[in-house]
Structure formats: structure tokens, C-alpha cells
Amino acid sequence: MITYRPGTSYFQFGTPDKYYTWLCVVPRGKVSGTVTVEGKTKSITGMGYHDHQWGSINFHKYWNHRIWARQSYDDCSxxxxxxxxxxxxxxxxxxxxxxxxxxxxxxxxxxxNVECKVEKQYTDKASGKQYPSILDYTFKQDDTFVDTRYLKMNIF
Structure with a gap:
């Protein structure tokens, strides 16, 4: 049995000692630094992202696969x-x-309360398995919904 605790991204696989969790620490952070290439140093600034995953399980033993996407806009992520x-x-x-x-x-x-439509798939050459390359999600919460078809989340 697996349980999920919303709001904490805490997944428990059977017993309390088997868990996986995820936390988005910085969905949109200011980043600055320097990059040196072939002896030439350049100052850079931009936007960064940081999340953290941890748990007591081997991810690949309990999870089959996952789809992960993120997008930043002027006022939100x-x-x-x-x-x-x-x-x-x-x-x-x-x-x-x-x-x-x-x-x-x-x-x-x-x-x-989610709907997902696979618009396009591709076949991985190494494994022969099919994977989605374009997905459309619609999430609903009370009277509000988010429809990702306008984002065109192209994976490959």
C-alpha cells in the first residue's frame, strides 16, 4: 500500500520506514556568478531553480517513471x-x-481531479519503449483549473 500526504509531497510505501519526499526550495531564484572559458571570465546573471528529494528507498525500486516539468513566467512559476x-x-x-x-x-x-492526454509519442531507440513527447494536462481545484495545452510541454 502506498499513501500520499498532499501539501508535503511525502509518499509512504507500506511502512513508515519506506518513504520518498520532494521539496521545491527555490522555484525561482536570482543567480549571479562568473564563468571562465579558455581563460576568459564573464559575469552572468539569471534565474535559478532548486529542489530537493530524499527518502529511505531506492527511487528506481518503487517508482516506475515520472514526468517532471517546470515553467517560469514574469510573475509566477x-x-x-x-x-x-x-x-x-x-x-x-x-x-x-x-x-x-x-x-x-x-x-x-x-x-x-486531473485529465491527461498524450498528443504525441516517440520510441526510445535503446529500449524500444514508447514515451510521451507532447502531453496536455488539465487540473481542477474547486472552480479553478489549469490547462497545460497552452504551454505545449514538449519533452522531446
Whole structure:
């Protein structure tokens, strides 16, 4: 049995000692520094992202796959995860989306009531497996919804 605690991104696989969790520490941070290439140093500035994942399990033993996407806009950042457990845990799906303003406040968060449409797939040459390359998600929460078809989340 797997349980998920919304708002904390805490996944428990059976017993309390088997867990995986994720935290978006900085969805949109200011970054500055220097880069040196072939002896020439250049100052740079931009936007950075930092998340952290931890747990007591081997990710690949419990999770089959995941889809992860993020997009930053002038006034907010969107993060989307779609986790799938392995067969032992019923290939259960956990779609999660949230939008944060530039101060880190949640504007929208949903982990259920989701529709996903695969618009296009590709075949991985090494494994022969098919994977989605264009996905459209619609998340609903009360009277609000987020539709990613306008984002065209191209994976490959």
C-alpha cells in the first residue's frame, strides 16, 4: 500500500520506514556568478531553480517513471510532476501541479481531479519503449483549473 500526504509531497510505501519526499526550495531564484572559458571570465546573471528529494528507498525500486516539468513566467512559476509507482504498488499515478508567485506563495495546487492526454509519442531507440513527447494536462481545484495545452510541454 502506498499513501500520499498532499501539501508535503511525502509518499509512504507500506511502512513508515519506506518513504520518498520532494521539496521545491527555490522555484525561482536570482543567480549571479562568473564563468571562465579558455581563460576568459564573464559575469552572468539569471534565474535559478532548486529542489530537493530524499527518502529511505531506492527511487528506481518503487517508482516506475515520472514526468517532471517546470515553467517560469514574469510573475509566477509552474511545477508539474506525474509519478507512477512500479507494478508491486499497482502502477498507481500521482499527478501534482502547483503555481507559486515570486514570493513563494501558492496560487494554485492540485493533486487530484486531473485529465491527461498524450498528443504525441516517440520510441526510445535503446529500449524500444514508447514515451510521451507532447502531453496536455488539465487540473481542477474547486472552480479553478489549469490547462497545460497552452504551454505545449514538449519533452522531446
Amino acid at each position: 509552474l511545477l508539474l510532476f506525474d509519478f507512477f509507482t512500479n507494478e508491486e504498488y499497482g502502477t498507481k499515478r500521482f499527478p501534482i501541479i502547483f503555481i507559486q508567485d515570486n514570493n513563494g506563495n501558492f496560487i494554485f495546487e492540485s493533486h487530484n
